[in-house]
Amino acid sequence: MSRHTNEPPWCGAGLWLVLLATGACGDTSQNPSRETPAQAPATNETPARPPELAMPPGVIVADAAANATRTAFFGDLHVHTTYSFDAFAFGTVATPDDAYRFAQGEPIEHPAGYEVRLRTPLDFYAVTDHAQFLGGVAQAADPSTPFGQLPHAEDLHFFNAPENRTTDGLVERVSAFRGFIPQTRTGVADGSIDIGMVNDVARNAWADIVGAARRHNQPGRFTTFVAYEYTSSTDERGNLHRNVIFRDADRLPALPFSRLHSQNPEGLWDWMDRLRAQGIEALAIPHNSNGSNGQMFTLEDWAGNPLDDGSAARRIRNEPLVELTQIKGTSETHPLLSDNDEWADFELMPYRVGTSLPSQPSGSYAREALLNGLRLADQGTVNPYRFGFVGASDNHTGAAPLDEETYFGKVGILDGRPDLRGSVPLTPDIAALVEEAGRLRVEEVEGRDYATGGYETWSASGLTGVWAEENTRDAIYRAFRRKETFATSGPRITVRLFGGYGFDDTLLTQAALLEEAYTRGVSMGGELLGADDTSPTFIAWATRDPASAALQRLQIVKGWTIDGAHHEQVYDVACADSGNVNPATHRCPDNGASVDLTDCSIAPGLGAGELKTVWRDPDFDPAHRAFYYVRVLENPTCRWSTWDAVRAGVPPNPNLHPTLQERAWSSPIWFVPTAN
Numbered sequence: 181m182s183r184h185t186n187e188p189p190w191c192g193a194g195l196w197l198v199l200l201a202t203g204a205c206g207d208t209s210q211n212p213s214r215e216t217p218a219q220a221p222a223t224n225e226t227p228a229r230p231p232e233l234a235m236p237p238g239v240i241v242a243d244a245a246a247n248a249t250r251t252a253f254f255g256d257l258h259v260h261t262t263y264s265f266d267a268f269a270f271g272t273v274a275t276p277d278d279a280y281r282f283a284q285g286e287p288i289e290h291p292a293g294y295e296v297r298l299r300t301p302l303d304f305y306a307v308t309d310h311a312q313f314l315g316g317v318a319q320a321a322d323p324s325t326p327f328g329q330l331p332h333a334e335d336l337h338f339f340n341a342p343e344n345r346t347t348d349g350l351v352e353r354v355s356a357f358r359g360f361i362p363q364t365r366t367g368v369a370d371g372s373i374d375i376g377m378v379n380d381v382a383r384n385a386w387a388d389i390v391g392a393a394r395r396h397n398q399p400g401r402f403t404t405f406v407a408y409e410y411t412s413s414t415d416e417r418g419n420l421h422r423n424v425i426f427r428d429a430d431r432l433p434a435l436p437f438s439r440l441h442s443q444n445p446e447g448l449w450d451w452m453d454r455l456r457a458q459g460i461e462a463l464a465i466p467h468n469s470n471g472s473n474g475q476m477f478t479l480e481d482w483a484g485n486p487l488d489d490g491s492a493a494r495r496i497r498n499e500p501l502v503e504l505t506q507i508k509g510t511s512e513t514h515p516l517l518s519d520n521d522e523w524a525d526f527e528l529m530p531y532r533v534g535t536s537l538p539s540q541p542s543g544s545y546a547r548e549a550l551l552n553g554l555r556l557a558d559q560g561t562v563n564p565y566r567f568g569f570v571g572a573s574d575n576h577t578g579a580a581p582l583d584e585e586t587y588f589g590k591v592g593i594l595d596g597r598p599d600l601r602g603s604v605p606l607t608p609d610i611a612a613l614v615e616e617a618g619r620l621r622v623e624e625v626e627g628r629d630y631a632t633g634g635y636e637t638w639s640a641s642g643l644t645g646v647w648a649e650e651n652t653r654d655a656i657y658r659a660f661r662r663k664e665t666f667a668t669s670g671p672r673i674t675v676r677l678f679g680g681y682g683f684d685d686t687l688l689t690q691a692a693l694l695e696e697a698y699t700r701g702v703s704m705g706g707e708l709l710g711a712d713d714t715s716p717t718f719i720a721w722a723t724r725d726p727a728s729a730a731l732q733r734l735q736i737v738k739g740w741t742i743d744g745a746h747h748e749q750v751y752d753v754a755c756a757d758s759g760n761v762n763p764a765t766h767r768c769p770d771n772g773a774s775v776d777l778t779d780c781s782i783a784p785g786l787g788a789g790e791l792k793t794v795w796r797d798p799d800f801d802p803a804h805r806a807f808y809y810v811r812v813l814e815n816p817t818c819r820w821s822t823w824d825a826v827r828a829g830v831p832p833n834p835n836l837h838p839t840l841q842e843r844a845w846s847s848p849i850w851f852v853p854t855a856n
Contacts (some may be wrong), residue, residue: 249694250647250664252674253656255304256283256580257407257644258423258467258506258572263385264409264770265313267576268321269339269357270592274578276307276392282579286403289597292596296588297580299727300672302643303651304403307389307578308423311408311438313361315385316378320360324375331848332363350593354617386435394429399652406432410448410464412439419533420445420466420472422499423572424452427461427657444482446491449498463660465570467503470511471533474543477565479552487556492564501660502546504569504667504845505642507581507590508533512811512845513547521750523813527639527669527840536621536633550848551739551746554805558741568663568705568847569809571642582670584840585780587640595635601635603833605629625835635837640820641669645844647676647703663705665849666810670849671728673844676721677810679708679851683717684793685761693719704809704847710854715800718849720753721792722812728842729814730787732756733768736795740806750811753795756788773815775839780818780826787815803853817842 260267261274271291274282284290285301319325320333321340327333335356367373386408394405406429412420422445426432437451445464452462469476481491504512511531518524532539542548547567553565574582574590581588591594598604605628606614613621620633630636645666646659659665666675680701687693697719702708708716724731734754740747752761755768762769773786791812816839817827825832832838 197236203214207500232485247649249698250649250659251651253303253403253646253648253651254643254668254672255302255306255403255646255656256575257304257306257308257405257425257465257570258409258503258574259305259307259309259580260309260409260574260576261578262318263309263315263389263577264363265310265317267309267592268318268355269353270576270594271339271353272577272592276309276389276578277395278395278577279307280305280392280402280404282617284396288579288646290577290579290588290596291592292588293312294588296577296581296586298580299583301402301588302580304405304656306405306407306423306425307392308407308409309385309389310411310568312411312438312440313364314382314408314438316364316381317357319359319381320364327381328742328802330367330373332360332367336360338451350613351617352594382435389403390429390432397429397653400650402658403498403651403653404429405653405657408436409443410436410438412443412445412745413533414473414475416473417532417535417537418475418539419468419471420475421468421533422448422464422466423503424448424462424464425657425660428653431460433460436800446482446494448572449494452498453494455709456740461657463501464753465503465572466499467506467572467574468508468511468533469502469544469546469549470509470514470529471531472544473532473537474540475545477543477549477552479556487561489562492556492562495564496562497564500567500663501570501665502549502567503572503640504546505571505669506574507638508574509637510641510669511544511546511638514541515634516541517548518748520748523750523811523843526843527637527641527691529634529637531634531637534776547737547739547748548746550807551741551748554739554741554807555744555746557805558744563850566850568665569667569845570644570660570665571667571669572644573642577680581640582643584640584670584820584842585823587669587823589635590638591635595638598828600631600635601821601824602631602637603821603836604828604830606631623835625833630833630835636821639669643668643670643672645672645674653782664701664703665705665842666846668844669840669842671725671814671842671844673725673728673731673812673814674723675704675810675812675844675846676719677704677808677849678702678719679706679716679808679849680719681711681714681716683719685794687719688792688794702849704849707850707852709852712854713802715796715802716851718795718797718808719792720795720810721790722810722844723790726812729782729817730756730789731791732771732773732787732813732815734791734793734812735811736808738797738799738806738808739812740801740804742804749799751795751797753810754791754793756815757786771815775816777818777832777838778826780823782815782817803855805853806851807848808851809848810844812844814842816840 283305285295319327321336397404549565553563557563595601623632648659650654678697678701757771
């Protein structure tokens with residue numbers, strides 16, 4: 181299977197944004213002579229020392245006197261505004277300033293014409309518009325701009341009129357958007373489109389994105405990160421997208437590195453390493469590995485060679501985190517990969533991103549990647565998959581739709597109504613519109629027509645949680661680098677995980693629990709070194725979101741390898757409602773929590789506000805590498821699609837899960853045997 185072409189077809193006569201940032205056409209990592217230096221502002225800061233092989237840079241020891249036991253902060257690191265080519269085509273006119281206002285609790289207008297707002301403000305936010313064609317479609321839609329006067333931009337002028345930002349314009353929008361991108365690429369390649377004009381559009385958009393982050397950052401209260409999305413894929417449409425997050429807003433490249441500089445993510449990592457050598461620190465976060473068709477977590481480099489220390493270290497140095505959950509589904513694991521995990525079938529999106537093509541599970545999910553990382557480490561290779569977990573929304577409206585009850589979709593007018601996102605039946609006129617647009621299919625289910633083909637598999641998700649000393653860029657970024665992060669499917673559940681030796685149950689009631697845990701153990705994201713044959717103990721701890729359902733069970737997910745073979749086990753370690761874990765099955769009893777699907781009410785009085793335990797692995801073997809992470813599940817509640825149906829007064833779509841169990845995941849702790 182081909183993963184890539186050596187050069188994009190528009191390379192040569194002029195490349196979109198090539199003069200604006202570093203890199204060159206094609207696979208720059210295979211042809212370094214064709215690269216140009218990163219353009220970055222001059223600084224007086226001492227350049228960063230070249231990174232060591234196995235140690236990611238930027239890991240700074242926090243001041244122990246500054247809130248040493250740390251506080252949980254919640255945010256979204258994946259947000260698109262009008263500068264993203266697809267978001268604007270979906271009707272989004274929200275700016276980066278609008279996005280940051282939304283994150284701080286202010287209402288903004290959804291492209292479909294109604295107001296949206298968060299129930300509780302967030303602590304941090306990052307606008308991550310697509311670097312490819314940055315600001316281009318919005319400019320092309322305006323006939324008064326030079327870009328908008330291009331002949332092939334005429335169809336996009338339809339987008340600019342407010343009266344056309346409705347579902348009635350769905351067919352025209354989809355048609356115009358599909359034609360604009362390839363024609364622009366061709367024009368740049370053959371020289372009929374002035375590269376300087378294109379560069380100016382992107383430069384102005386990037387300046388506004390950076391300026392908005394600077395304007396809205398309020399140290400101690402609200403944190404913004406300058407960021408963007410690198411949007412690449414294999415030739416077979418396997419998703420390879422990453423979000424690039426910069427440590428500060430003052431030391432930045434002139435413009436982002438995009439897929440048009442290199443389709444190969446290794447080119448992105450090389451660019452990030454060069455920036456780091458100039459003192460410009462950033463990390464990249466892969467997302468929607470579930471839609472990668474097996475290509476996000478391979479055991480080969482881009483050229484098809486087995487991973488070696490250099491390529492593996494370069495990856496983990498630049499990608500210490502993975503986005504585990506978001507609107508386009510959850511990428512923890514899959515039933516075909518984890519057949520002994522009853523909760524593996526959670527908010528699965530089965531398609532390659534932006535298509536209705538099936539995505540191969542193997543190579544696409546985080547738990548399997550963690551296991552493959554152990555296998556590589558067993559073979560003596562640096563582990564490229566020793567990553568932590570985060571969550572995000574990937575909203576394309578500037579506004580994160582995090583709550584099941586008020587879910588408003590991701591792609592503006594394309595899924596801003598229940599019928600378009602497949603939760604309630606289509607009327608005949610809208611069914612005809614959906615079929616004409618070709619974005620979705622119409623499927624008859626029990627005598628009713630529903631939109632299908634993608635949006636119905638999407639989720640009201642997710643959030644990143646960090647444990648940091650304070651709500652500042654520096655403190656939160658340090659948490660990213662040490663992987664003291666956790667992901668949630670939307671609710672503000674908090675999770676803690678510590679590993680060490682000699683923890684016991686008496687510690688759970690001590691006022692100094694956290695001080696002892698940090699002093700005597702390692703927190704999530706860390707490595708726990710073997711101590712002869714002594715079995716480690718783990719402190720697992722979760723607290724509920726007061727605005728969501730109570731907690732049902734606290735779990736530890738373990739993975740390990742023996743002679744190159746993968747093994748995994750899910751252990752329930754604490755149960756709500758005075759339940760006890762069955763030692764034979766490692767499962768809590770059913771606590772009886774239920775949901776009334778007629779009004780989405782839940783059974784009262786069940787579940788826990790907090791679950792906390794000290795746990796010892798009953799199957800521990802000191803000879804084998806392992807990872808451990810916490811997963812906590814709420815009591816069942818209505819899925820967003822059921823909420824839509826309840827409000828519409830119709831039965832839930834029988835093809836969709838009527839309920840779900842919201843959850844959170846800690847980053848792993850890795851056990852390293854003494855011999856290693």
